[in-house]
Amino acid sequence: MDIFKNFANRIRESLIKNIDIEQYKNIEEIRIRNSKRIYVKLTNRDLVIDYIVKTEDVLETVQLISENSIYSYQNQICNGYITIKGGHRVGISGNVAIENNKVININYIYSLNFRIAKEITGVSEKIIKYIYNFSNDTIYNTLIVGKPASGKTTLLRDLIRNISSGKNNTKEEMRRPFNVSVVDERSEISAMYKGVPQNDLGERVDILENIPKILGIKLMIRSMAPDVIVADEIGGIGDTEIINYAICSGVRGIFTAHGDSLESLYKNPEISNLINMNLLERIIVLSSKEKGNIQRVYRLENKKYV
Secondary structure (H helix, E strand, C coil), rough: HHHHHHCCCCHHHHHHHHHHHHHCCCCEEEEEECCCCCCEEEEEEEEEEEECCHHHHHHHHHHHHHCEEEEEEEHHCCCEECCCCCCCCEEEEEEEEEEEEEEEEEEEEEEEECCCCCCCCCCCCHHHHHHHHHHEEEEEEEEECCCCCHHHHHHHHHHHHHHHHHCCCCCCCCCCCCCEEECCCCCCCCECCCCEEHHHHHCCCCEECCCCHHHHHHHHHHHHHHCEEEEECCCCHHHHHHHHHHHHCCEEEEEEEECCCCCHHHHHHHHHHHCCCCCEEEEEECCCCCCCCEEEEEECCCCCCC
């Protein structure tokens, strides 16, 4: 139970005592909050552990996940998380210090949310036929849309792995591999740990992490000459301009965004602009009930659902 070694001694002992091997396999999140019980989210239910977390438990856990060097993780902490070995992300909340409208620190940490990374291979095969243009041997500019926890990032990782390797599990002719540049603003796609991606994204993949998309996409196009650029959770100010720059440079794009329908996307000015400027060719909406499953596919060139 490797993940448990990242917790303070008393929390670790409580987790080991109350969680068996089968439950361990189904852990999705472990939440610890100062002066509260421990909550463990399993695939199909929540498990409550009757240990009251103390201030010193939180501090000891923070020291462990930052390898006793909080300063070296300061940039990640200011973004609200730390990525640990294995690709797991630890969300952080507490008292936020702000200077010039920027977060410069999170101190008096109140809670930590360990989000357990799980790679699932093969899940993107169901959408390859909508994204890969077999007639032109290229990739459609695609937006994958779903609510939080709908499986967008898991699907995206497997999709990157497939298109960067030219893997083919369909009945169509073999796809060529693509050079893929991943702009991993929150380190959720690659889960980079000390320069090594903890998630397998394939061999023809270059990664920039902890950099805003507006800077990262332009840097990748200039330095790595990708066939395909990938970024997670678009929709922020300036995203239309940089995606337009990428596509006009001859690079194909695959992106994700929060939403539950085509109609919901039009409420975001940046994504609405992308659609109206005909920069996107496919929008894939994921099911809100079944993680990773497709609800609708919208083909923008003829304004029809597939």
